[in-house]
Amino acid sequence: MRRIILEIYQRRELLKGLVVRNLKIRYKGSVLGFFWSLLDPLFMMFIYLLFIRIMRFSIDLPYLLSGIIVWQFFVMCVNDSLGAISGNTNLVKKIYFPRVILPLSQVLANLVNFLLSLAVLFVFLLFIRTDIQVAGLLILPVIVFLEAIFCLGLALAVSSISVYFRDAYHIVGVLLMAWFFMTPIIYPTSLVPERFFSLYLLNPLSSILIVFRGILFGTAMPGGPLLFVSLGFCVVLFAVGIVIFAKLEPYFADVL
Amino acid sequence: MSAITVENLGKRFFLKHEVQRSLKSTILNIFRGRTLKEEFWALRGVNFTVEKGQTLGVIGANGAGKSILLSLLAGTMKATEGSVRVEGKVSSLLELGAGFHPDLTGRENIYLNGAILGLSKNEIAKRFDSIVAFAELEEFIDTPVKHYSSGMYVRLGFAVAVEVDPDVLLIDEVLAVGDETFRKKCLAKIDSLQKQGKTLLIVSHDLETVKKISEQALLLDEGSLLEIGQPRNVVDKYIDLGIHKQEDLEVKEWGNRDAEIKDIVLMNRHGEEKQRFKNGEAIQIKINYDAHERIDNPIFGYSIADNDGKLIFGTNTQIAGVDIDFIEGKGSIILMLDPNILIRGKFYFSFSLHSSDHITNYHRKENWVYFWMEADNEEIGFVKFPAKWKF
Numbered sequence: 001m002r003r004i005i006l007e008i009y010q011r012r013e014l015l016k017g018l019v020v021r022n023l024k025i026r027y028k029g030s031v032l033g034f035f036w037s038l039l040d041p042l043f044m045m046f047i048y049l050l051f052i053r054i055m056r057f058s059i060d061l062p063y064l065l066s067g068i069i070v071w072q073f074f075v076m077c078v079n080d081s082l083g084a085i086s087g088n089t090n091l092v093k094k095i096y097f098p099r100v101i102l103p104l105s106q107v108l109a110n111l112v113n114f115l116l117s118l119a120v121l122f123v124f125l126l127f128i129r130t131d132i133q134v135a136g137l138l139i140l141p142v143i144v145f146l147e148a149i150f151c152l153g154l155a156l157a158v159s160s161i162s163v164y165f166r167d168a169y170h171i172v173g174v175l176l177m178a179w180f181f182m183t184p185i186i187y188p189t190s191l192v193p194e195r196f197f198s199l200y201l202l203n204p205l206s207s208i209l210i211v212f213r214g215i216l217f218g219t220a221m222p223g224g225p226l227l228f229v230s231l232g233f234c235v236v237l238f239a240v241g242i243v244i245f246a247k248l249e250p251y252f253a254d255v256l
Numbered sequence: 257m258s259a260i261t262v263e264n265l266g267k268r269f270f271l272k273h274e275v276q277r278s279l280k281s282t283i284l285n286i287f288r289g290r291t292l293k294e295e296f297w298a299l300r301g302v303n304f305t306v307e308k309g310q311t312l313g314v315i316g317a318n319g320a321g322k323s324i325l326l327s328l329l330a331g332t333m334k335a336t337e338g339s340v341r342v343e344g345k346v347s348s349l350l351e352l353g354a355g356f357h358p359d360l361t362g363r364e365n366i367y368l369n370g371a372i373l374g375l376s377k378n379e380i381a382k383r384f385d386s387i388v389a390f391a392e393l394e395e396f397i398d399t400p401v402k403h404y405s406s407g408m409y410v411r412l413g414f415a416v417a418v419e420v421d422p423d424v425l426l427i428d429e430v431l432a433v434g435d436e437t438f439r440k441k442c443l444a445k446i447d448s449l450q451k452q453g454k455t456l457l458i459v460s461h462d463l464e465t466v467k468k469i470s471e472q473a474l475l476l477d478e479g480s481l482l483e484i485g486q487p488r489n490v491v492d493k494y495i496d497l498g499i500h501k502q503e504d505l506e507v508k509e510w511g512n513r514d515a516e517i518k519d520i521v522l523m524n525r526h527g528e529e530k531q532r533f534k535n536g537e538a539i540q541i542k543i544n545y546d547a548h549e550r551i552d553n554p555i556f557g558y559s560i561a562d563n564d565g566k567l568i569f570g571t572n573t574q575i576a577g578v579d580i581d582f583i584e585g586k587g588s589i590i591l592m593l594d595p596n597i598l599i600r601g602k603f604y605f606s607f608s609l610h611s612s613d614h615i616t617n618y619h620r621k622e623n624w625v626y627f628w629m630e631a632d633n634e635e636i637g638f639v640k641f642p643a644k645w646k647f
Contacts, residue, residue, distance in 0.1 A: 011371075011374075013375075014371040014372055014374075015379055016371075017367060017368045017370075017371040017372075018368070021357060021360065021364075021368055022365070025357060025359050025360065030361045051536070089353040090355070091354060091355050091372065092332065093327065093332055094327075094332060094348055094353070094354045095330065095332065095348055095354065095372055096330055096331035096332050096346075097262045097372060097374075130381075133285065140293065140555075155585045222305050250334045251334070253327060253333045254269060254333060
């Protein structure tokens with residue numbers, strides 16, 4: 001573990017270069033360029049809003065937009081990680097550098113996107129005059145950090161497994177779809193039956209969203225101490241991701 | 257002191273008998289208790305050292321394990337057994353521009369590729385101008401590389417890789433790409449790296465280049481080391497073994513086959529079979545044919561092409577004024593090139609058999625057999641003119 005961190009530190013220039021590359025190429029050639037990372041969640045919000053109104057739920061905008069932004073960070077990390085190794089065959093086969101830099105650079109690029117989206121969220125909240133709990137802003141970095149390492153853990157696992165099993169592409173697509181509905185993004189947590197709630201919190205993304213909204217908007221934080229356990233899963237999944245990646249990493253060049 | 261030490265190196269792969277690995281088939285195979293794995297050693301029992309400042313040329317047919325050896329030296333693959341020790345900073349000139357992204361500009365790619373190869377931003381900035389100058393891309397440096405020609409792409413890749421300033425440089429078949437001018441430039445750069453005392457390991461199909469630039473050569477065949485030593489001797493052995501098939505020109509064959517050219521035997525004047533000839537030595541070619549029906553006044557033709565498929569010379573029995581009354585059944589005809597005026601390189605014979613009016617083509621086979629020419633002197637080119645100096 002220390003060796004990996006040291007190696008990453010030694011190659012920080014490369015990491016930085018790849019993060020910048022990932023951000024650059026995502027929007028290169030499009031007219032609105034970087035603004036898309038900000039427009040995407042807004043458009044999604046309007047689509048869901050329309051749908052939700054038709055379904056006659058009541059949901060407020062800050063709740064919905066925060067859900068979309070948190071979800072998007074996660075989903076982009078997972079989708080990008082599918083090709084993190086297998087999409088860079090040439091590099092992996094030809095040149096030695098710590099492979100972990102590839103998924104890491106993608107998660108970091110998405111993190112940059114996420115932080116910018118958060119900025120947009122706050123501008124939006126000011127605009128519609130929502131009350132933000134200032135104390136919550138101090139805890140926010142912890143939540144962002146937990147989501148980031150959760151995403152990184154998952155990205156490490158997915159990127160290395162997908163080198164060996166191409167079916168991962170399809171499986172991930174289906175799982176993400178289910179995951180979307182198992183996370184309180186477009187519906188309030190009050191819809192989740194009480195007896196399933198501890199099961200529901202097995203998904204760290206649920207607790208991340210519950211706490212995220214709780215500390216910012218003062219919405220209810222159901223689950224009590226179970227929330228901490230659920231957030232703890234982020235760390236566990238991060239560790240599992242590292243172990244899987246480390247196990248599979250030496251043979252990437254053999255399989256690709 | 258040795259820069260590269262390789263001891264008892266082996267790399268094993270498991271060949272799976274499915275083209276596509278998928279979760280479903282894997283699970284099914286686990287349930288059926290079948291392990292469709294076959295062991296395959298891409299490299300085994302390889303030992304050698306390269307002294308600091310020396311250049312080692314690696315030759316061998318495709319699939320001999322050359323690229324695997326480079327991957328093991330570069331550290332992208334892990335050895336199954338044995339060990340690899342490389343002293344100092346390694347840089348790979350493997351597949352130029354491997355890290356380029358088509359949507360980024362030349363400038364952005366230089367920084368990114370430099371970082372991949374282990375340079376810091378400052379180091380790249382310092383070398384930036386010389387990289388651009390070497391690649392001759394001053395005008396296009398802010399254009400996305402997807403708009404580059406393949407030559408420009410390769411030039412940029414080479415320019416970045418040599419600027420990494422490694423102690424050990426691994427070069428994989430990069431001299432085969434690019435135009436002649438750039439090739440010369442690369443060779444000049446390699447020469448200057450050698451003078452700076454860098455250790456080089458070069459994989460190449462270009463045997464003449466290997467002979468010229470390396471102090472030592474290594475011959476791989478099917479994963480094992482066949483020979484290491486003087487480049488000249490190793491290259492000779494490689495040619496003698498006849499395992500260098502990968503770079504052959506494509507054999508093309510057509511005709512109605514009423515009469516066929518069955519096989520060709522290359523010999524010297526005394527009828528000894530050979531594939532390598534010295535300049536001035538006679539080449540005796542026995543063409544065995546089989547005419548399935550009686551053919552009156554047939555014409556036998558031959559031509560010689562160089563390694564790039566460029567025609568050097570061609571003639572036939574009609575032009576030479578040799579009348580062949582008829583052929584029927586099996587027989588042979590002798591062609592004597594005496595003296596042969598080729599100097600060095602690899603050459604290909606094509607043969608044809610057609611009717612006297614050139615309308616019916618019985619059998620034609622292009623680039624069928626090849627032979628090697630060698631010369632002891634320093635003359636250049638591939639044909640020796642009978643020239644005399646007067647002073």
